[in-house]
Amino acid sequence: MALIIEVNHLSKKFNDIYAVNDLSFTVNQGDIYGFLGQNGAGKSTTIRMLLTLIQPTSGEINLFEKKLSTHRSQILQQIGAVIEKPDLYKYLSAYDNLSIFAKMSGIKVSKQLLMDQLQMVGLKERAKDYVRTFSQGMKQRLGIAVALVHNPALIILDEPTNGLDPQGIADMRNLILRLSREMGKTVLISSHILSEIELIANRMIIIHKGKKIVEGNVAELLDPAHTFIEIDTLNNTHSKQLLLQSKWAVFLQQHSGMQLMMNKTEVPLLINYLVAMGVQILSVNSSHSLENYFLSLTMQSRHVEAFAN
Amino acid sequence: MLKLLQIELFKISKRPRTYIAFIAVAAIVSIFQFAFKVDGQSYMDLMLQNVKDTFTFDRVQAINGYFMCYIILNTLLIQVPILIALIAADSISGEANMGTLRLLISKPVSRTQIILVKFAAATVFTIFLLLWMAITALFVSLFIFGIGDMLIFRTKGDESQILLITRDDIMWRYYAAFAYATVALTVIAALSLLLSIFAENSIGPIIATVCIVIVCTIISNINVPIIDKNIKPFLFTSYLVGWKGFFYIGTDIDGKTIKGSLENWPAIRNSLFILIAHIFLLVTAAVMVFKKKDILS
Numbered sequence A: 001m002a003l004i005i006e007v008n009h010l011s012k013k014f015n016d017i018y019a020v021n022d023l024s025f026t027v028n029q030g031d032i033y034g035f036l037g038q039n040g041a042g043k044s045t046t047i048r049m050l051l052t053l054i055q056p057t058s059g060e061i062n063l064f065e066k067k068l069s070t071h072r073s074q075i076l077q078q079i080g081a082v083i084e085k086p087d088l089y090k091y092l093s094a095y096d097n098l099s100i101f102a103k104m105s106g107i108k109v110s111k112q113l114l115m116d117q118l119q120m121v122g123l124k125e126r127a128k129d130y131v132r133t134f135s136q137g138m139k140q141r142l143g144i145a146v147a148l149v150h151n152p153a154l155i156i157l158d159e160p161t162n163g164l165d166p167q168g169i170a171d172m173r174n175l176i177l178r179l180s181r182e183m184g185k186t187v188l189i190s191s192h193i194l195s196e197i198e199l200i201a202n203r204m205i206i207i208h209k210g211k212k213i214v215e216g217n218v219a220e221l222l223d224p225a226h227t228f229i230e231i232d233t234l235n236n237t238h239s240k241q242l243l244l245q246s247k248w249a250v251f252l253q254q255h256s257g258m259q260l261m262m263n264k265t266e267v268p269l270l271i272n273y274l275v276a277m278g279v280q281i282l283s284v285n286s287s288h289s290l291e292n293y294f295l296s297l298t299m300q301s302r303h304v305e306a307f308a309n
Numbered sequence B: 001m002l003k004l005l006q007i008e009l010f011k012i013s014k015r016p017r018t019y020i021a022f023i024a025v026a027a028i029v030s031i032f033q034f035a036f037k038v039d040g041q042s043y044m045d046l047m048l049q050n051v052k053d054t055f056t057f058d059r060v061q062a063i064n065g066y067f068m069c070y071i072i073l074n075t076l077l078i079q080v081p082i083l084i085a086l087i088a089a090d091s092i093s094g095e096a097n098m099g100t101l102r103l104l105i106s107k108p109v110s111r112t113q114i115i116l117v118k119f120a121a122a123t124v125f126t127i128f129l130l131l132w133m134a135i136t137a138l139f140v141s142l143f144i145f146g147i148g149d150m151l152i153f154r155t156k157g158d159e160s161q162i163l164l165i166t167r168d169d170i171m172w173r174y175y176a177a178f179a180y181a182t183v184a185l186t187v188i189a190a191l192s193l194l195l196s197i198f199a200e201n202s203i204g205p206i207i208a209t210v211c212i213v214i215v216c217t218i219i220s221n222i223n224v225p226i227i228d229k230n231i232k233p234f235l236f237t238s239y240l241v242g243w244k245g246f247f248y249i250g251t252d253i254d255g256k257t258i259k260g261s262l263e264n265w266p267a268i269r270n271s272l273f274i275l276i277a278h279i280f281l282l283v284t285a286a287v288m289v290f291k292k293k294d295i296l297s
Helices: A043-050 A072-076 A094-104 A111-120 A136-148 A166-181 A194-200 A236-245 A264-276 A290-308 B002-014 B018-048 B065-088 B093-098 B100-105 B111-145 B171-197 B203-220 B225-230 B242-247 B265-292
Strands: A003-014 A017-028 A032-036 A058-063 A079-083 A154-158 A186-190 A203-208 A211-217 A227-233 A250-254 A257-262 A281-287 B150-156 B159-165
Touching (some): A017 A043, A017 A211, A032 A043, A032 A194, A043 A058, A043 A079, A043 A154, A043 A186, A079 B100, A094 A111, A094 A136, A094 B002, A136 A154, A136 A166, A166 A186, A227 A264, A257 A264, A264 A281, B018 B065, B065 B150, B065 B171, B065 B203, B065 B242, B093 B100, B100 B111, B111 B171, B171 B203, B171 B265, B242 B265
Parallel strands (some): A154 A186
Antiparallel strands (some): A003 A017, A227 A257, A227 A281, B150 B159
């Protein structure tokens, strides 16, 4: 399978701070690739480097098996992107905005093409209206139309569901799935709404403080072996001490309980162990959603720091 | 490049602020024309009070369309840089402010092309603004005040001069003067463009451009030998009013004006070269800065 994105040891330093630190990942043709991380994790910086908005401090980016630094124009012709907010020219109509960016993408523009594109995102009736009169959702849809108008092979969506209502989020999800399944597009999507990624991505990466924490198939990463457990007991401090002496590691202790990562099949063993040690259990919750997985991984680093202190 | 320029001009044409400059020019010119139509005689009396015994003029004829245009340009070309900055200083900063800059740069267009197209669009705007000035200040004035020989009042060193240019020797001078003014004002456009790269809204670069023009103009008008020799030759503001040189007609040994001549063509030519050099340096700097700029807006 062809490699669409290949990032090798990519770093970006702002003053003395690394926004992205030695990041490597690959995206294959046809992937819907989830790009996950908390605010400030380095997602947008990485995406901006993929789109040549920011120059890397070090490292290499290859897109469509070509070096981005030497084949920029050729590569960008094959990319459609919505970067954070879909900001467009407010003093122009939807049609004019689409026309301008289509021409800049180097394609032959026809009225039919533009109207078809606007119809695809449900804006045909508003084609002549100024963008300043559009709602956030309509702007987002127009942004998608701008990203797709030149029929790119790779679509990069940075936080595309920001500011959308639930229906808008569902529409966006369906559109992304359609782009991948029906049109064979490769999609890289970053989002804070991790459950969205879980629903659509087949591969993903989680980054934290500019560094890769994990990359792989969503199905594998959500394997029962990575079940996320929350336990609340009558005496959590004592329980934590007991767990630290056991084979199970506690990620985080809060007032409401402790969080652990383990194989789901080991949950009964854990409960038996705690009961045998005289712990009174108030509740046990398990989940293997991507969101908890993501939280657990990013909390792990906090936990390590907390313990180090 | 042509397609990109068309896009850029289309965007400029759709922005309401573009027309502020045209409205301002029309308003100022109209006020001048109205004032001179109503009370031009007083102005002419004031200008000629020192020489009324030496020369005899038909003072009504002296206020004609050519003369009016010269008076208007004298005042207006000092203010026009602000109007140019309104558009040119918005070139990059306006895109950054709207958030469209990141979309623009993620398209298969090089950053050098973007800057060159922005500069070309600002230049086209400058040309259109000067054409508008030509229409309103020259052709409308000719229509209102009629045609006649033209008087130029001038201070040369410590003495005042009055030059007379015959009506059949004027028009080409205006064409040349407007062409020179286009080059001079293009320097302002290039400066504004460079400054707009550093900002994320257009107010900063507009104010910065105006401040630089004001400071440099003040320095250009300070008559201190050390500044005359070491600073003034390098300031673009020293050459902004060089268009007047086209109206300083050459004279013979007897002091009679020579039709079709210029008093100091080499000075005009050098001024043009220096202005063009400024444009080249400013646009080159803009390209270099923009190529290395991280787009964080």
